[in-house]
Amino acid sequence: MISLRNLEKFYQQGPDRFYVLRRINLDIKPGEFVAVMGPSGAGKSTLLHVLGMHDTAWTGEYLFLDHPIHKMDRKQRLEVYKRHFGFVFQSYHLLDDLTVAENLDVPLSYRDIKKSERQAIVADVLDRFQIVGKKDLFPSQLSGGQQQLVGVARAIIANPKVILADEPTGNLHSSQGIEIMEMFKKLNEAGATIIMVTHSEVNASYAHRIVRIVDGWIEQQ
Amino acid sequence: MAGLREDVRGAFRRLAANPGSSAAAVLALAVGIGFSTSIYSVADALLFRPLPVPEIERVILIAGREEGAARGHRTIAATDYTDWKSSARSIETLAVSHGFSATLTGVGDPVQIQGAWVTASFFDVMRLQPLMGRVFTSEEETPGRNHSIVLSQILWERQFGSDPNIIGRTIEISGRKVTVCGVMPKGFTFPQPGMFWVPLALDDKAWADSGSFYLRAVGRLKPGATLDEARAEFRALAARIAKQRPDTHTRLSAHVDALREQISGDLTASFTRMTICFVLFLLFIACLNVANLQLAKVLARTREMAVRLAMGASRARLLRQTLAESVLTALIGAACGLLIAVWSLDLIKSNMPPEVERWLPGWSSMGLNGWVLFWTACTAVAAGLVSGIGPALWLSRTPVAANLHESGRSATGSAGRQRLRTILVVTETALALVLLVGASLTVKGFRAIGQLPVSIDPARVLTFRVDLPLTHYTSKSMIVQFQRDLIERLRATPGVVSVGLLSSLPYGSSGNNYSLVTIEGRPAERGPQNITQVQVTGGDLFRTIGVPLVSGSMFTGAEGADTQSVAMVNQTFVRKYFDGQDPVGRRFHLGDGKWKTITGVTGDIVQDFTERSVGPVIYQPYQQSTQGAFDVAIYTAVEPLSLVAAIRQAVYSIDPQQPLSLIRSFRKLIDHSILGIAHAASMFAVVGLVALFLAVLGVYSLMAWSVTERTREIGVRLALGATREEIRWMVLRRGGTIAALSLGLGILGSFGIARLMQGLLFGVSATDPVTFMVMPAVLVCVLTAACLLPAQRATRTDPIAALRHE
């Protein structure tokens, strides 16, 4: 499904190039649940942003469902991203001025979906995540675990094939973390491909496979 | 108070730490305060202390006014003076005056000087001691014993070189020998332009004449009496007199005004007041702008404030800190504003031609004085407090705990913080629109009234005024002879195309004559509907000033005292009295039973820009209705002013003693008469544009700040699939909301200000649709431009950088 070949990324710092990702070769099959681990500053988030196409300044090849992403312009990449990806952030990043239901609606509003349909989808997801009672609350009225649950719900609302999650439980108690991981497990069983950055071995144990990154290099098992 | 010094020091430090935004705040306030200071100076000179008269607020003008009329000040009859003097309780002294346009001869070239006949009580009302010599005694009010003259300081200086031995010297004015008995102090020029005073000496018959209205009354209120009391008393008095003298005083009431309100004309007072309004609005906008900048700074210090509060600082203390900063900013702004004030006052003064200036007492003494500086200081402190309002509101609402809990700036939402700033900016922008509409209405009206509907270029017409002294020109035939000679000699002057005489040229502001008209075959009715303006004309007046003949024919020039009495009328006259039917050949009289036959109809022309519509006018030939004071208009083939010497020569050859006054082109005459409006219009325009600039600055800084504030939100939205276009629209939509709110409020406010200004708008409707469409459109364009840059910056947000949470 995803195939990275010789992918490299660096930051230019004065005359020097500071490499963040080096010769990354990575294959991820449909339905896989992959955990990305490594020390802080290793390049995990960077890799996730490259996969999520927020980052376009890299070299190498990136094939997604056999489409060459590296040959696409920004618009086309955004289209692919919108159709196939969902993103979960460590610090949730819910929009504070919007209610839970409105937050869930945000990704849909950026896709070509009719208003009535959007309402139905939001209602359905609220139901699936058992947060119907919270739909009119604002993020500040929720606990961290509940906020991240909304974050996950928001990531999957547009029905993506791939979920990218950057330390989704990093700000949570372990018990809250487990709740989120159980949710990921369910989503994975339902067919979603999940790529998740984590520092926790417990959380990593939910994954089928662990990819370790150190200083921008993928460690071979 | 030790804390206060600390607060001020802290305020200084914070201002210095943020030089860009501090400079912007100081500049905005400097402009607002600077304009206020200069308009305070104008108001102080024109409204509050126009004359060096003690307790000027107690000096009142009493005039006649038709019952029920809203405007108008009529001169009064001699009997009114005696009636009022014996009955009025609210005043301690009363005086009357009568304008005297005299020719001063024997000191260099003959010059026209304007002064007044006054009763001896005049100087008691003014409570002025002469600079030297004495004022009049009541004996001098007797005919035959009135040989004294009091000079104004300016006449003494200009014509007599400040001669210290002037007292007792005999001079000649309009053929009368008079002895100088006193010189008044500098700046005293009432009634305008007040260059000299001679005793008003009437015989018993003249004092008993209730049918000639030619005097102006001025009085001094008794201590403790109010203007309203005087108004009520004189109204009652006038009602009684109207019953006692039904022949002459029916429907005539009396109107009382404070001297300072009327001395420069009621329009000057109203315009000055309106300008103060405009400038204070501008200052308020500047304050809102600064409030916004301050609020942004305080919001950036949210966490610091929360920590201070948590450590036990009182809100009052924090409030004092931020207010100290605002007031300090305003005081620095005021200091810079003084420079702006000095500069703009210079500009205002240098643009005032002397012909107009002499009608504005106090103008020459205008400048920054103690009072003005005092008001400026008050304004600055008030502005500082008002601009501290944003932070004050915020401080009174912000909860401590929430700001400590959250990571201070992690919030992706900022609706609450944005709302306050948005309110400030919307108010500011709405006010700017109000000022813009007010300004453009005035400017549009000004341009309209400056364009007379005449077929010639007013710049090619030379005009001047002749005032033949009745002491020399003792018979009508002498005056007619002078006028006939004048027309002939002027026509013969090389470069002159045509010559015309008229009692009072349009916009000439030398006073108009009105009369009751009775049309042949209709009952004589007394009433305002039958009052028409009467002009006396000679030469080719209509051709000279470009007014068309609509039907009939022009005067031939061969009219005479013993030929048929004829008249021309304007189109309004025809519409009003003949239903638009051709009136040529019909007859009317002016209350004296002498029938005049209409021989021609001319196009309409406004006599005075304050007329809302043209009134009916009758033109009579100078040979049949004689007037010794008249305007002359000359259409020239060459540059008009190049003919001045030749024209002086022509007049000299008829009467070497006769001066000319107000020599200028017709264009200048028009421009001078609307100069007050020009001043107001340019002041309003500058204020409006500065307001617009400040509003744009406000919107821009709000949008820029809000984009920064929403960086994370924008990052999240980008990560959730928003396109750059969608982000741009999101920002622009916010700008649109601000624009829509301001526009709504602003248009409402604009209708308000237009209504308020109605009495001051000439040549334009207060609801002029073009202005009300164009100005909002201008605002929208400018606001869009102000939002584009921040919107563009928003689209360049890097989601990865925006979302980095470490």
Ligand SMILES: Nc1ncnc2c1ncn2[C@@H]1O[C@H](COP(=O)(O)OP(=O)(O)O)[C@@H](O)[C@H]1O
């Ligand atoms: N804009 C940038 N300029 C330079 N270096 C950067 C920039 N963004 C990230 N880095 C560096 O890239 C490296 C990888 O970062 P990241 O992918 O966030 O690490 P992590 O594995 O902790 O998620 C870090 O060393 C970081 O300092």
Ligand SMILES: [Mg+2]
């Ligand atoms: Mg990371």
